[in-house]
Amino acid sequence: MHTEGDSVDRMVQLRFRPLWLYVDEVREFCGFFARATFRDEEIGQRVGIVVHELVENAIRYGDEKELELLLERSGARVLISVANTTSDERVDTLRAYLATLTELPPDQAYARALQNAASLPETQSGLGLARIRCEGQFDLELHATPGRVRMTATGAA
């Protein structure tokens, strides 16, 4: 996470209805934006992956009412957060899953998630958050209030 005392600069705020047709556009925009802002191709790709997986999860598992994405910078860190309205049951599931995921280092957790994927129902992959940690190289934090969840991913720029 970013160091206490670093100011947080909000670079992008997007608020929209969680419709599937936004996912690619949001990923492309945030990826390009990060690449241009940090003048680095890799951070652009990493931000794109993280944004896509967070937004996709919010759309799949949220209640289709509201979604807010923030892209912020704090010192040498990039913070990406996606907040959406959802059921409290979903928040509990997510919290439990995140706890299991973070038991292992990112690459091992991703490998385990890939191994487990084939045993899940066809419509699920269980790979998104593991991918954020491993491929995106971002840490994950969950904050929740009744009916709302915010996933924040933090990584080095």
Next chain:
Amino acid sequence: MASEQQPTLVVRVALQPVWNQIEPLQGYVLAASNVHVPTLSERTGIVVQELLENAVKYGDPGRSIDFWLQIPSGRRGVDLSVSNHAHPRRVALLQQEFEAFGPNPKDTLARAMQRLPRLPQGVSMLGLARIMNEAAITLKVDGRLVTVNAAIQ
């Protein structure tokens, strides 16, 4: 976040004044506005492009541009603004342009086209005249901070 009056879409970006930031943002705005106000999306795209281009071309290269766009719920329209810092000479020129606008946007654009041959190569000064034909625009100046507000309906 959970109010009935929440706008349908909000986009707020602090972008660096570099050319390659414009197209991705315009692309996102176009796609997003096409979902909610398809009859306004093309005009929105034009206004966004022209305002951002002006901000990049004429703004302070060391200060970020603040872009804000909102599609309100309950009414068909797009509201947006672009704020940037600029050299006092540029600010004065912009204020002059606004003051010279006539009541008829088409006439304003025609006049802007007519003056093109008198301008240096690479300068068109058509942007604002073009925007006027797509949106209701106002200018706010606060020292070196310039904000153009646009309402598309």
Next chain:
Amino acid sequence: MSRLAAISALAEQSFGIAVDGQVVRFTGTLSIRNPSEVVTPFLRRVHDAATRDGLKQLTVDIMQLRFMNSSSIRSLVDWVEWIRREPEGKRYVLDFLTRPDVLWQKTTLTAIQSLGGEQVVVRRGQ
């Protein structure tokens, strides 16, 4: 005619998967909501045809695939799993051709290679 050659390309708005000889080529951006309904069945047809044709190797060219969401990665995982479950004589190698400058291809394919063992090879294209 080989069964693999008889498989028509999958052409969707944002991506495509085509079979060209012993190469399966992905193009575009694969980020659809339900790849299990579109991509997985297609890859299953490819797998069934490859085993019936008795192939020992199939090249999977993803050099023109700009992005793949995690749901679609599941389809690749399923593919590897189908191969692993075949009797040894019917297994074939998936030879992935990747772009070295695309981050997700490097990370995810490395992880899939660990999953697939000797049934998965990952190469970098030019």
